[in-house]
Amino acid sequence: MPLGARAYDIVIAPDAIDSAGARLAAMFPGARYGIVTDDNVASAQLPRLAASLDAAGLAHSEILVPAGEASKSWGHLQTVVDAILAARLERSDILIALGGGVIGDLAGFAASIARRGMDFVQIPTSLLAQVDSSVGGKTGINSSHGKNLVGAFHQPRLVLADLAALETLPPRQFAAGYAELAKYGLIDDEDLFFWLEANYPEIQAGGPARGEAIARACAAKARVVAEDERETGNRALLNLGHTFGHALEKATGYSDRLLHGEGVAIGMVLAHRFSAKLGLAPSQDAGRVEAHLKNAGLPTTLADIPGDLPPTPVLMDAIGQDKKVSRGALTFILTRGIGRAFIEKNVDPQTVATFLEEIR
Amino acid sequence: MPLGARAYDIVIAPDAIDSAGARLAAMFPGARYGIVTDDNVASAQLPRLAASLDAAGLAHSEILVPAGEASKSWGHLQTVVDAILAARLERSDILIALGGGVIGDLAGFAASIARRGMDFVQIPTSLLAQVDSSVGGKTGINSSHGKNLVGAFHQPRLVLADLAALETLPPRQFAAGYAELAKYGLIDDEDLFFWLEANYPEIQAGGPARGEAIARACAAKARVVAEDERETGNRALLNLGHTFGHALEKATGYSDRLLHGEGVAIGMVLAHRFSAKLGLAPSQDAGRVEAHLKNAGLPTTLADIPGDLPPTPVLMDAIGQDKKVSRGALTFILTRGIGRAFIEKNVDPQTVATFLEEIR
Numbered sequence: 001m002p003l004g005a006r007a008y009d010i011v012i013a014p015d016a017i018d019s020a021g022a023r024l025a026a027m028f029p030g031a032r033y034g035i036v037t038d039d040n041v042a043s044a045q046l047p048r049l050a051a052s053l054d055a056a057g058l059a060h061s062e063i064l065v066p067a068g069e070a071s072k073s074w075g076h077l078q079t080v081v082d083a084i085l086a087a088r089l090e091r092s093d094i095l096i097a098l099g100g101g102v103i104g105d106l107a108g109f110a111a112s113i114a115r116r117g118m119d120f121v122q123i124p125t126s127l128l129a130q131v132d133s134s135v136g137g138k139t140g141i142n143s144s145h146g147k148n149l150v151g152a153f154h155q156p157r158l159v160l161a162d163l164a165a166l167e168t169l170p171p172r173q174f175a176a177g178y179a180e181l182a183k184y185g186l187i188d189d190e191d192l193f194f195w196l197e198a199n200y201p202e203i204q205a206g207g208p209a210r211g212e213a214i215a216r217a218c219a220a221k222a223r224v225v226a227e228d229e230r231e232t233g234n235r236a237l238l239n240l241g242h243t244f245g246h247a248l249e250k251a252t253g254y255s256d257r258l259l260h261g262e263g264v265a266i267g268m269v270l271a272h273r274f275s276a277k278l279g280l281a282p283s284q285d286a287g288r289v290e291a292h293l294k295n296a297g298l299p300t301t302l303a304d305i306p307g308d309l310p311p312t313p314v315l316m317d318a319i320g321q322d323k324k325v326s327r328g329a330l331t332f333i334l335t336r337g338i339g340r341a342f343i344e345k346n347v348d349p350q351t352v353a354t355f356l357e358e359i360r
Numbered sequence: 361m362p363l364g365a366r367a368y369d370i371v372i373a374p375d376a377i378d379s380a381g382a383r384l385a386a387m388f389p390g391a392r393y394g395i396v397t398d399d400n401v402a403s404a405q406l407p408r409l410a411a412s413l414d415a416a417g418l419a420h421s422e423i424l425v426p427a428g429e430a431s432k433s434w435g436h437l438q439t440v441v442d443a444i445l446a447a448r449l450e451r452s453d454i455l456i457a458l459g460g461g462v463i464g465d466l467a468g469f470a471a472s473i474a475r476r477g478m479d480f481v482q483i484p485t486s487l488l489a490q491v492d493s494s495v496g497g498k499t500g501i502n503s504s505h506g507k508n509l510v511g512a513f514h515q516p517r518l519v520l521a522d523l524a525a526l527e528t529l530p531p532r533q534f535a536a537g538y539a540e541l542a543k544y545g546l547i548d549d550e551d552l553f554f555w556l557e558a559n560y561p562e563i564q565a566g567g568p569a570r571g572e573a574i575a576r577a578c579a580a581k582a583r584v585v586a587e588d589e590r591e592t593g594n595r596a597l598l599n600l601g602h603t604f605g606h607a608l609e610k611a612t613g614y615s616d617r618l619l620h621g622e623g624v625a626i627g628m629v630l631a632h633r634f635s636a637k638l639g640l641a642p643s644q645d646a647g648r649v650e651a652h653l654k655n656a657g658l659p660t661t662l663a664d665i666p667g668d669l670p671p672t673p674v675l676m677d678a679i680g681q682d683k684k685v686s687r688g689a690l691t692f693i694l695t696r697g698i699g700r701a702f703i704e705k706n707v708d709p710q711t712v713a714t715f716l717e718e719i720r
Contacts (some may be wrong), residue, residue: 074438085505088681113473116500116511117590140476145445151476152512230477321448 002226006155010135010218012211016162017048017123021056024094024121027158033060034089036080036107037098038067044168045125049098060096061087065106069254072106072141074150080110084118091118094157100126100173101133101260105151108139112154122156125165127177128261131184131217134159136225136238142254146321147246153230161218163211174204175297176261179241179268181213182296184220186268186289187237190339192216197292204296236343240333241267247318248302251310258305265298266305271341274355275334285337302360312356316349362586366515370495370578372571376522377408377483381416384454384481387518393420394449396440396467397458398427404528405485409458420456421447425466429614432466432501434510440470444478451478454517460486460533461493461620465511468499472514482516485525487537488621491544491577494519496585496598502614506681507606513590521578523571534564535657536621539601539628541573542656544580546628546649547597550699552576557652564656596703600693601627607678608662611670618665625658626665631701634715635694645697662720672716676709 013019024033033053037046042064053060063083065071084095095118097107104122111120124134140151166174185193202209221238228235245260245267252258272286290300302309309315319330330347373379384393393413397406402424413420423443425431444455455478457467464482471480484494500511526534545553562569581598588595605620605627612618632646650660662669669675679690690707 074434078434081510082503082505085503085509085681109473113469113500113510113512115509116498116513138476140473143442143445145442149445149475150441150473152473153476321445 002222003155003229008156008158010159010161010222012130012161012163012215012218014163016160017045017165018052020049020123020160021052021054021058023158023160024053025056025058028092028094028119030092031058032089032093033058033096034063034084034087034093035060035096035098036063036065036103036110038065038071038100038103040067041099041103041125045098045162045165049096049123061089063087063107065103067102068256069102069142069249069260072102072148072254074141076106077110077141080106081114084110084114089114089118091115093118095120096123097121097134097156098123098125099129100124101129104129104134105139105148106141108137108154108156109141109151112139112152117154119157120154122159124159124161126169127166127174127214128180129177130161130166130214131177132180132221134161135218135221137229146318147249147254149321155229159218161214163214166210167206171297172259176259176265178203178296179261179265179293179298181217182289182293183238183240183264183268184217186272186335186338187220187240187341188339189220190337192220193292193338200292200296234343236331237333237341240335240341241265241269241271243267243319243330243332244270247315248305248309250318251315252305252307257307258299262299265293266300266302269293269300270355270359271333272335273359274332274352275336277355277358278334278351281335281337281340285335289338309360312353312360315356316353319352320349362582363515363589368516368518370519370521370582372490372521372523372575372578374523376520377405377525378412380409380483380520381412381414381418383518383520384413385416385418388454388479390452391418392449392453393418393456394423394444394447394453395420395456395458396423396425396463396470398425398431398460398463400427401459401463401485405458405522405525409456409483421449423447423467425463427462428616429462429502429609429620431462432508432614434501436466437470437501440466441474444470444474449474449478451475453478455480456483457481457494457516458483458485459489460484461489464489464494465499465508466501468497468514468516469501469511472499472512477514479517480514482519484519484521486529487526487534487574488540489537490521490526490574491537492540492581494521495578495581497589506678507609507614509681515589519578521574523574526570527566531657532619536619536625538563538656539621539625539653539658541577542653543598543600543624543628544577546632546695546698547580547600547701548699549580550697552580553652553698560652560656594703596691597693597701600695600701601625601629601631603627603679603690603692604630607675608665608669610678611675612665612667617667618659622659625653626660626662629653629660630715630719631693632695633719634692634712635696637715637718638694638711641695641697641700645695649698669720672713672720675716676713679712680709 605623
């Protein structure tokens with residue numbers, strides 16, 4: 001990740017957790033470690049990480065939070081920060097986020113504000129975290145007003161993506177992460193999207209294409225973030241599908257009804273369909289995107305979400321509260337076709353509301 | 361405040377609040393404003409600020425918190441951030457901190473994490489905030505583990521120090537701010553300290569020397585912060601008196617028993633006495649410092665604090681939890697005499713404990 005003095009490595013390997021101890025010992029002499037993880041990851045991966053740190057003689061303590069998006073809350077943020085202080089971790093010590101996107105966002109934000117900022121390391125164990133949330137420094141929690149509305153830009157010092165951890169990932173979680181992976185193709189790299197279509201069986205089965213896909217996604221994200229760390233410009237392209245997606249996540253209470261990646265999958269299809277409706281993009285591209293995401297086990301329409309959704313005005317309210325708003329006008333990531341996304345800052349809210357009514 | 365792209369002006373004037381509207385309108389075209397303030401300042405100064413913003417045609421909403429250090433809490437942080445989001449303030453809008461150090465620390469931290477960071481303006485109305493906390497970008501709240509242990513470095517876009525606001529400041533609050541002012545002389549400018557001794561009556565009475573003293577303090581702080589924004593080196597000198605002071609504040613429950621500046625006053629005297637005991641500084645300097653701070657209406661010894669203090673091991677525990685700790689060794693700001701403070705990173709905890717026992 002090329003960010004000048006704050007540049008960091010992204011290691012993608014089957015044994016990234018097992019070799020973590022040796023790597024950390026070399027990078028941070030004398031540091032102690034706090035490991036933030038959740039119940040699920042604790043049983044699956046924490047023993048591997050603890051063994052690796054023990055073998056390298058590194059002192060560590062654990063901070064457990066419940067699994068699930070609901071842990072990105074004020075209450076759990078305070079719990080993690082208090083645990084950091086209670087463990088007397090100092091500015092020169094290291095917080096490790098071991099888990100999926102929720103753990104990375106929560107632990108990274110806690111690291112950014114504990115003692116006004118301590119270093120942290122991402123060890124993403126979900127596909128979503130490996131291809132997206134662990135890279136780029138966005139951290140945060142959710143608010144009753146919307147998702148990720150409270151947080152900080154805080155870059156990790158190192159990202160260790162462990163491919164073995166993906167072997168135990170439930171298929172639904174794998175699919176949710178795949179939505180973010182496919183996103184990089186849709187934004188500005190149609191060759192990547194076509195390659196993903198062709199190689200999806202091998203990626204899904206865990207062959208060599210899986211590691212290659214993750215590396216290509218990380219490289220794509222690093223390139224965008226390096227050019228615009230604070231999202232004053234093109235970094236917003238990474239939000240393709242996210243404005244619709246965040247509103248749907250809010251409408252479903254950030255619950256298991258709709259995982260983040262699932263909301264993004266629906267949101268990306270809607271962004272393509274909305275762009276087609278505006279005459280910006282060919283509608284067959286929207287169909288091709290939807291077909292591939294559906295093939296990858298993802299929901300692609302509002303009807304795919306179990307249970308009732310709130311009325312359109314409530315969805316529009318959530319869209320208006322998204323961070324991607326400036327001076328009242330709605331900003332959307334629209335597209336001219338696969339691999340040709342762009343930022344549109346002057347989207348008329350009424351046009352969006354009409355579109356949402358039409359597709360319900 | 362020279363910080364490259366994040367440089368900002370510090371305006372010190374009798375009518376800084378009254379001219380705020382015109383100044384802000386010129387700096388931030390199109391922005392809306394959220395004003396964070398407390399009950400006390402709301403009655404004394406909010407009408408002036410509201411009138412100034414109204415006259416310039418600037419939209420604003422108010423976010424009120426109770427007066428006092430207890431507002432630097434997780435609960436009030438959440439309240440302020442939620443109010444920012446509920447008011448739909450956007451990244452391009454401006455949060456104004458109108459009040460003393462508590463308001464500046466709390467509002468600045470809220471601004472740093474709302475929507476991952478929005479701009480804010482400091483309008484300090486206490487002497488302490490004008491000479492110290494409003495300048496330099498340290499923001500935060502207190503934790504049950506200690507003071508300012510949760511926070512962020514977030515520089516304001518502008519500081520407006522209103523001299524008229526000091527006219528209504530209670531004498532005890534003025535004295536507490538004066539401790540931080542005198543600190544700049546004690547750190548590295550004996551001429552400033554001697555000038556403060558000579559001009560104290562005029563500073564206290566509100567003559568022209570008061571504005572000059574505030575300007576000299578801000579210039580001193582800006583110089584230190586510009587060289588070391590993130591406190592990896594000499595910025596720690598600004599913590600002179602603060603390690604002892606923070607421990608005493610914690611011991612008195614962050615209450616009216618001991619204001620922050622009062623804790624710093626006692627802490628600075630203790631830092632001088634401790635340095636003298638170690639043979640580093642002449643003991644007559646400690647006496648001179650104590651005499652001047654006492655003359656300015658400040659407490660200077662543990663016995664000056666009303667009520668009982670906890671036993672020395674409890675104070676030592678608080679000292680050990682202070683942020684200025686590295687790898688277990690205690691870091692103190694010690695001195696070789698007035699204007700000759702330095703950072704000592706290897707202070708033996710037992711020596712400090714023995715010193716505290718001797719002076720009780």
